[in-house]
Amino acid sequence: MIPLNPKLFDADVEQVSIRQGFGEGLVIAGRADQRVVGLCCDLTESTKMDAFAKEFPLRFFEMGIMEQSAAAVASGMAAMGKIPFIASYAMFSPGRNWEQIRTTICYNDRPVKIAGSHAGVSVGPDGGTHQAIEDIALMRVIPNMVVLTPCDAIEAKKATVLAAKISVPTYIRLARDKTPIITTEETSFDIGKAQIFYRPQAPLKAGIIACGSLVYNSIIAARELDQEGIGVAVMNIGSVKPLDRHAVVDFANECNVIITTEEHQIAGGLGSAVAEVLSVERPTRMAFVGVKDKFGQSGTPTELIKHYGMDKDAIKVAVRGVL
Amino acid sequence: MLHLSDDKITFLEEKALEIRKSIVEMLMEAKSGHTAGSLGMADVFSAFYFHILKHDPRNPSWEERDRLVLSNGHICPVLYAAMAHSGYFPVEELKTLRKFGSRLQGHPHREFLPMLETSSGPLGHGLSQAIGMAFADRLDKGFSSSRFIYCFMGDGELDEGAVWEAMMLAGKERLRNLIAIVDRNNIQIDGFTENVMPLEPLRDKFESFGWHVLEIDGHNMEAIVNAVEEAKAIFEKPSIIIAHTIPGKGVKMFQNDYKWHGNPPDQKQGGSALAELRTLGGQIASEHE
Numbered sequence: 030m031i032p033l034n035p036k037l038f039d040a041d042v043e044q045v046s047i048r049q050g051f052g053e054g055l056v057i058a059g060r061a062d063q064r065v066v067g068l069c070c071d072l073t074e075s076t077k078m079d080a081f082a083k084e085f086p087l088r089f090f091e092m093g094i095m096e097q098s099a100a101a102v103a104s105g106m107a108a109m110g111k112i113p114f115i116a117s118y119a120m121f122s123p124g125r126n127w128e129q130i131r132t133t134i135c136y137n138d139r140p141v142k143i144a145g146s147h148a149g150v151s152v153g154p155d156g157g158t159h160q161a162i163e164d165i166a167l168m169r170v171i172p173n174m175v176v177l178t179p180c181d182a183i184e185a186k187k188a189t190v191l192a193a194k195i196s197v198p199t200y201i202r203l204a205r206d207k208t209p210i211i212t213t214e215e216t217s218f219d220i221g222k223a224q225i226f227y228r229p230q231a232p233l234k235a236g237i238i239a240c241g242s243l244v245y246n247s248i249i250a251a252r253e254l255d256q257e258g259i260g261v262a263v264m265n266i267g268s269v270k271p272l273d274r275h276a277v278v279d280f281a282n283e284c285n286v287i288i289t290t291e292e293h294q295i296a297g298g299l300g301s302a303v304a305e306v307l308s309v310e311r312p313t314r315m316a317f318v319g320v321k322d323k324f325g326q327s328g329t330p331t332e333l334i335k336h337y338g339m340d341k342d343a344i345k346v347a348v349r350g351v352l
Numbered sequence: 353m354l355h356l357s358d359d360k361i362t363f364l365e366e367k368a369l370e371i372r373k374s375i376v377e378m379l380m381e382a383k384s385g386h387t388a389g390s391l392g393m394a395d396v397f398s399a400f401y402f403h404i405l406k407h408d409p410r411n412p413s414w415e416e417r418d419r420l421v422l423s424n425g426h427i428c429p430v431l432y433a434a435m436a437h438s439g440y441f442p443v444e445e446l447k448t449l450r451k452f453g454s455r456l457q458g459h460p461h462r463e464f465l466p467m468l469e470t471s472s473g474p475l476g477h478g479l480s481q482a483i484g485m486a487f488a489d490r491l492d493k494g495f496s497s498s499r500f501i502y503c504f505m506g507d508g509e510l511d512e513g514a515v516w517e518a519m520m521l522a523g524k525e526r527l528r529n530l531i532a533i534v535d536r537n538n539i540q541i542d543g544f545t546e547n548v549m550p551l552e553p554l555r556d557k558f559e560s561f562g563w564h565v566l567e568i569d570g571h572n573m574e575a576i577v578n579a580v581e582e583a584k585a586i587f588e589k590p591s592i593i594i595a596h597t598i599p600g601k602g603v604k605m606f607q608n609d610y611k612w613h614g615n616p617p618d619q620k621q622g623g624s625a626l627a628e629l630r631t632l633g634g635q636i637a638s639e640h641e
Contacts, residue, residue, distance in 0.1 A: 066487075066491075087491070088491070090487065092521065093517075093520070093521070093524075095517040095520075095521065097480075097513075097514040097517060098480040098483075098514055098517035098518050098521055100480075101477045101480030101481045101484065101514070101518075102480045102481070102483050102484035102487065102518075102521070103484060104470070104480075104481050104484060105421075105470075105480065105481035105482060105483060105484020105485040105486075105487070105488070106484040106485070106487055106488045107484070108419075108469065108470065108481070108484070108485055108488075109419075109484070109485050109488030109489060109492070110488065110492075111488050111491070113484075128474060129477060129480075129514070132471065132472075132473070132474045132477055133470070133471075133477050133480075133481055136461065136462075136463075136471050137462050137470055137471050138462070138463065
């Protein structure tokens with residue numbers, strides 16, 4: 030069995046933001062390898078790059094509000110052997126600097142790491158301008174890019190440490206709001222590896238393939254359905270690209286029906302990536318939970334996740350609807 | 353300040369002429385590509401590849417080399433020609449420009465030609481990459497590094513907002529190991545720069561962003577070399593050299609006409625251009641007269 034947080038189903042499960050895990054992971058990566066450098070676009074505390082900046086002031090570069098330049102500067106540093114991490118809100122990096130990422134990082138195949146914080150509508154009161162719900166699509170479509178979507182702070186820490194060790198461009202998707210700790214320090218995390226996080230007692234009827242902040246909601250939905258007699262397993266995708274094609278196909282063979290969940294536009298995200306695999310290798314009845322071609326707005330994270338149909342109840346409705 | 357002997361100047365001018373002939377031949381063969389900017393920068397490229405740059409064409413990944421980032425990748429015929437003539441790869445390979453499977457892509461791509469410092473083409477990205485290289489150089493070698501990071505840019509490219517982000521950043525960081533060269537040839541695809549999007553007063557703009565600015569005749573070898581020597585000696589700021597050039601320089605038909613920005617010569621035009629280059633504009637007799 031995969032080791033998960035024993036308090037996962039408790040009301041007082043510990044909650045830490047996914048971005049916090051990035052901040053901790055970057056310090057670990059910085060201690061392990063002095064080639065690691067950090068570049069931030071006037072959001073050092075907010076993206077949690079501040080701990081790295083404090084410990085390694087000479088290897089931290091304050092770029093000001095220049096996401097476009099930051100991406101290309103990072104490419105130049107990587108050309109000279111550095112391992113640069115650039116941090117901003119996902120809406121601005123990779124949102125604003127997409128072409129710099131494509132041309133100077135991916136086309137050059139430079140190992141720059143892009144940490145996009147504040148992804149998803151759970152950014153909350155800042156509203157739709159600051160809620161990146163297109164970033165997975167933007168990043169996974171570029172050749173050479175790896176796309177990581179950690180589901181909690183511990184996975185974000187591992188994803189960050191791992192990203193520093195792989196010599197390819199990498200996008201790490203982070204979220205602002207505190208979310209439950211799902212995994213443990215012992216849970217494995219690998220590029221291109223999916224893991225099944227929940228297996229039901231009831232006879233298996235469907236499988237949920239989830240990423241990022243919706244993994245928790247998906248597990249809770251599956252558990253409730255299990256108690257209602259509908260067996261639903263949950264797979265965590267920490268790496269949307271490369272996608273664990275074998276695990277996804279095996280999961281579809283096992284479950285017969287697949288529901289994808291992501292705090293992202295349905296178009297182009299995890300659901301699309303899964304559908305691209307299954308439609309060719311194992312045509313499967315599917316449903317998609319995510320944002321349905323809308324922009325975000327102000328509200329609390331809870332209100333917004335419910336409004337856009339991504340809370341546990343909406344996931345349960347989606348599962349029942351496709352069965 | 354004289355750094356060059358007459359013999360050296362003659363040598364660099366001869367290399368520039370070889371580069372120009374190769375550019376015309378490449379573009380005739382490719383049947384597409386950018387004529388004016390490539391010919392206009394031939395003298396600057398000759399000065400760099402045959403005198404200024406610290407590099408080893410037989411060991412392109414030598415760590416101690418200077419870095420030359422070509423930001424306006426569309427003038428890559430002059431880059432490829434300078435690289436071939438200085439020994440990076442056979443001159444014969446120049447004829448493969450823009451052909452399927454060629455290492456010489458229409459705009460430079462490192463995946464095909466790994467000895468390039470960067471891929472380029474989309475405008476406005478080079479200066480930021482050069483800044484990243486200068487940051488890394490400073491981290492590894494300190495403030496008195498003997499490596500220099502050069503960035504070649506077009507003037508039309510200065511329309512891009514990202515260039516001015518980079519200008520601000522380099523000024524803030526006082527990157528003395530960064531030297532930019534702007535090809536001030538006054539043309540871009542849609543016309544003259546001052547009509548499309550006025551850049552002047554350019555010197556004032558660069559100075560106000562914290563740069564040491566030099567202005568030179570971009571076809572005068574001594575001026576090119578002296579300007580770079582002065583830029584290297586400036587310790588408190590990055591330097592930028594505004595090189596005033598004539599687009600299409602060396603072939604009267606191409607000179608100063610913006611329609612040659614993005615078009616190649618056909619066989620007849622190319623033949624006449626090569627004859628003009630071979631005879632130094634009719635100064636010496638040739639078999640064609």
